[in-house]
Amino acid sequence: MTSVAQRAWHQFVKEGDTVVDATCGNGNDSKWLAERIGPNGNLVAFDIQEDAIRSTSAVLEDEVDPELLPNTRFIRGCHSTMQEHVQAASFVCFNLGFLPGGDRTIVSQPTTTVAALKAAMAILEPRGIISVLAYVGHPGGMEEYKAVQEVVMQIHPQDFTVLEQRILNRPNSPVLILLWRRPG
Amino acid sequence: MTSVAQRAWHQFVKEGDTVVDATCGNGNDSKWLAERIGPNGNLVAFDIQEDAIRSTSAVLEDEVDPELLPNTRFIRGCHSTMQEHVQAASFVCFNLGFLPGGDRTIVSQPTTTVAALKAAMAILEPRGIISVLAYVGHPGGMEEYKAVQEVVMQIHPQDFTVLEQRILNRPNSPVLILLWRRPG
Numbered sequence: 001m002t003s004v005a006q007r008a009w010h011q012f013v014k015e016g017d018t019v020v021d022a023t024c025g026n027g028n029d030s031k032w033l034a035e036r037i038g039p040n041g042n043l044v045a046f047d048i049q050e051d052a053i054r055s056t057s058a059v060l061e062d063e064v065d066p067e068l069l070p071n072t073r074f075i076r077g078c079h080s081t082m083q084e085h086v087q088a089a090s091f092v093c094f095n096l097g098f099l100p101g102g103d104r105t106i107v108s109q110p111t112t113t114v115a116a117l118k119a120a121m122a123i124l125e126p127r128g129i130i131s132v133l134a135y136v137g138h139p140g141g142m143e144e145y146k147a148v149q150e151v152v153m154q155i156h157p158q159d160f161t162v163l164e165q166r167i168l169n170r171p172n173s174p175v176l177i178l179l180w181r182r183p184g
Numbered sequence: 185m186t187s188v189a190q191r192a193w194h195q196f197v198k199e200g201d202t203v204v205d206a207t208c209g210n211g212n213d214s215k216w217l218a219e220r221i222g223p224n225g226n227l228v229a230f231d232i233q234e235d236a237i238r239s240t241s242a243v244l245e246d247e248v249d250p251e252l253l254p255n256t257r258f259i260r261g262c263h264s265t266m267q268e269h270v271q272a273a274s275f276v277c278f279n280l281g282f283l284p285g286g287d288r289t290i291v292s293q294p295t296t297t298v299a300a301l302k303a304a305m306a307i308l309e310p311r312g313i314i315s316v317l318a319y320v321g322h323p324g325g326m327e328e329y330k331a332v333q334e335v336v337m338q339i340h341p342q343d344f345t346v347l348e349q350r351i352l353n354r355p356n357s358p359v360l361i362l363l364w365r366r367p368g
Contacts, residue, residue: 169340
């Protein structure tokens, strides 16, 4: 499903973009974004866990050609503070749930996830995209998904188009929600 | 949403393919398919209504370069008889509901829709795609969608991957379901 998400991102993220990885985790998404936006782009990577920041930093250092790396900032802290750190971005991604291979008791929480999503909407440029991958099959994942769903269903369709994608015959597979900010 | 569907089809339908428009209606999907598969392709277009067959035939004749038209067969009849008319196809699309601009009392029915969907699954080649656009906001549309959903949720994930796409903040907008037949 991550690759389904990244395939969807392909049409929205361009060379030179300013993008935010709101949950950098093991660095998988940040790596994809770094390679996509390249040296003229700006990447801001958040995670609440020091381990995740370290992993992501190592992945970018070890697996991306240094000359092709974007301007990158790491923020160890809650992604709900996004507006304090980023003024504008054309793409923000959330990969909800726990850090793969990490402490499974540290998971993103509905309240801060919703606050972070609203912060992302506030900094998103017109025609920008917010991507949320919700692991409905993980403990607490369904509640978190429901909290996100409740917020996005209220968004006026003139402001954002909110697309949801899921695998119907794998009910535990993650659900992808894309918010597209409409121009003007 | 039709254009969202067609954008999704783009990665699955290729020049020379054999494809089925199970509900040709006003000809919009058949036109897109004809232009995509070209003169080496085969298009089979079903509709229960003579008006729809006439409209689709006229659209192909008037709007597609005759030299680029695929080998085309029209079948006026129920799409649940698909297996009697087509042995194998790599793509089958359903646009459920009524004929736009036509008699709104003539709509596709859950029973025949489900039968036709099963027929489409039987003729679909490995790596082929079935696309179902369900108008949940139309009268009877939600029941029809639920009938389709019930069937596809039972499909073994080793046989088909069933992807659903919907606009969360436009609850009446059509839902797109894509069934991808897994290889082998």
